[in-house]
Amino acid sequence: MRAIVVDDERLARNELKRLLEEFPRITVIGEAANADEAIPMIEEMNPDLLFLDIQMPGKNGFELLEALEDTVPEVIFTTAYDEYALKAFEFNALDYIMKPIDSPRLAEAIQKIEEVIEKNKKEDAQESEGELSVHDQVFVKDGEKCWFVRLGKVRLFESMGNYVRLHFDDQKPMILKSLNSLEERLDSKIYFRANRKHIINLNYIDKIEPWFSGGLLVNLKAGETGPGGEKIEISRRQAIKFKDLMSL
Structure with missing residues (x-):
């Protein structure tokens, strides 16, 4: 899966990228320090997954998602604050990881992602019967x-x-x-x-x-x-x- 890391802290981005090297199915294709950098990158590169901080200068993580005009990637929130967990799942987030992130917790989140992928593959296989018409x-x-x-x-x-x-x-x-x-x-x-x-x-x-x-x-x-x-x-x-x- 192609992922973009969005976090205003450079050290946090670097540490997450280092941890993600343990998971060969995840390829980091870009990173951004704020929403203004991330939004055009997401719309151009169309990633499968976002690792998204919540508290950032300018737009926060939720406002970033609301600003995306077309399809929103799967989202894993990464944050130092636990008070946003409920709101995160209102945005259909796959997971909500508290900083500092460790490898076992990240592995748990990646497993959820893989389960979603398998589920989507099964749905696609079941729904590959062709186009539906207005008369169906x-x-x-x-x-x-x-x-x-x-x-x-x-x-x-x-x-x-x-x-x-x-x-x-x-x-x-x-x-x-x-x-x-x-x-x-x-x-x-x-x-x-x-x-x-x-x-x-x-x-x-x-x-x-x-x-x-x-x-x-x-x-x-x-x-x-x-x-x-x-x-x-x-x-x-x-x-x-x-x-x-x-x-x-």
Whole structure:
């Protein structure tokens, strides 16, 4: 896996890189001392994994993740502070390692990463059946409720950590899938990755407005039995692709 180390302390970066030499599956492809350095590096190099400090000058680690416009890599937080642990897992972090980092604790985190990789490989193998069309019907179970819904009725897919929330009619069930794995199977002429958290059904776009920093804001129409009305931001980078796709 290709990793980037983000930490404002040079000695901490060097020590982590030294420890990572014990794990041949991890290749450090870059390092940054703050969010402003890290964000363009992440977007250009598209790493699989971030080792990310939280307290840094300028944007902190959480703000760095929020600033990423497209897919966010897997994240292991490395910090000297324990009070951010709960918030870290709200960002779907794989692990939260307290400094000073030792080799056994790092090995535990790497094992988690490898388990995630194997799980994703199995999911990819199971989902390599080909593209889903708007006419395909899918079975959705959320708790005690079940639906057999035509895919074309789903106006929005919303990432919720390891789950995806489906928005159709007035329902919002969640399924245990990643947004990336769904994107690979959806018809790209109908479903568009608006940002790192949302895929929208282009047939449900009601209105498009200019938004901050060159992005766009789309309003979605209601389904057959309501309610719709979601407002979804298309990131600056994705707005360029969207305009080409829609000939705007």
